[in-house]
Amino acid sequence: MLTPVTAGVDGSAESFAAAEWAAREAVRRERPLLLLHARNWHPHRADGGPADAAQRQLARQYLRRAEERVRRACPAAVLCDEQVEGPASVALLNAADRADLLVLGSRGLSGFTGFLVGSVALAVVAKAACPVVLVRAGEEAADEHLPAEAGDAEVGSVSGRTRQRDVVLGLDARDPSDEVIEFAFEAARLRGARLRILYAWQEPSAFELGPGDVALADKPQQAREWRGFLTAVLQAWRDKYPEVEVVECVPQDKASTALIGAASAAGLLVVGHRLAERPVGPRTGPVTHAVIHHVGCPVAVVPHT
Template identity: 50%
Template sequence: MIRPVTAGVDGSPESLAAVDWAADEAQRRHLPLHLVHAWQWKPPPSASTSVNEADRRWVGRVLREAVGRVSSRHPGLHLTHEQVAGEPLTALLAAAGWTELLVLGSRGLGSFAGFLLGSVSQGIIARTHRPVVLVRAERQSQDDSLGGTEGQSRPGNVVVGLDLGHPCDELIAFAFEAARVRKAELHVVHAYRSPAAYGFALPQDRAQSDPERMREKARVLMELLHPWRAKWPEVTVTEIVAPGIAAERLLRATSGAGLLIVGRRPYSASLGLHTGPVTHAVLHHAGCPVAVVPGR
């Protein structure tokens, strides 16, 4: 079964940015694109028939405009679409179950880089077993203006955050494939907390041993990535190992990046809608599209 790239559509500038990004990604991966518009109509008791029909026409226009947008920009792309009556969270979770990845729009934090997560986006990221990408309208507009040679935009580096204590095959595979289809460099970032990061005074001998700790972590990362480099020899990989707070290091590494990829631990009902502190932080402050890849 060929899984499509799926985008949620609601007529907002953010969802149109998600549609554009999803269409580009589907074309890169040679996959079909599927658009989903969830609509739950709850007319007030006093609503007239004319009001109902006007709202229904507006709902249909949202999906038609998105379809027309994709068809004009990617005329050869295989495109399907559906309008679902029901809650957006329920409809998009159902669509995510059989898609390669789900793409959603997210509002930016004013003039600052970052995302403003709504309850739908947060609920989907915490629950789905498929990768989810969040795209801001502001960033998509900047990307469109970059241009490039022979009509191809410059995609920027792909950045992935990796926890050496809990490496995730799904996360690493997604990162290498994302870099491959973009012909972009892959920057693998691992940050670790040194004792100094907690505010402890270090004895002289322990302070001098910190470079040894960095070298050991760099060695572990290199060995971890060795089979993946062999599987994707065409991908240029840069390994970054540094002390500090993981979210801060990742955000620094995304300057000029085209995509940031982070992982998420398996969902546990007892934890509620839990995404993890690093993923939570980068989702709110990253200046580029963010892919969240669940582990197993």
């Protein structure tokens, strides 16, 4: 049996948007969609009491509403639903162990203060075994496409035709992850979208320089060196996915700043997250933390070792 694309549903507008996005992705991947609700967990409550019955009924309402929205927005999706007992982060992490992809909602605040990503979503992103996609409320299928006139101007297509917005991959060329690169190429292939791969570099301090370091060159030369290095890293993936148009970008900038800017016109941003046990508990790296709080398009966080 194929592992599902799983969407967490909690009755919020963000979770309903996540469910619709997950349905479209499930159809693209030819996988079933699982709508999952984690009920409140009370260790000292007797099973079968009135509170438990009320929670089950509320969960059923949330799942029914999500199902209705999915069937209207994406009738081709093959879906099922499930209720499980929390805590929510534990339930979602367990679901991630048997999912192809986990999709969660994140709440928007404003373009200046960023987006509110709750403690449950952060805990899941930090420890999930499968890729996790965070989706804002209001995300719609139309948001995945460029306006017709923009697409026409860029690719010379027939008037009225739209094209998919870019998939943007934030890549550390010094430590590339096959899992992250493959996810981004596959996402672009499934969408028929262009893949924009970005490696942002900064000049190291004098203490970080070693023999033959590219930092010994002037800035234009450094940019050419990094672009050549990135091209070499990606060559095997270009060969594997010849149908995917790839654009390589090597700006001199902070990685988080460059990615937030590049994602402003993207349909999906892909970043990696190294799974590791940290003494202070589960955390995401600074770049991943920044983009999931400030990028408006869906963000896929792909775990790797």
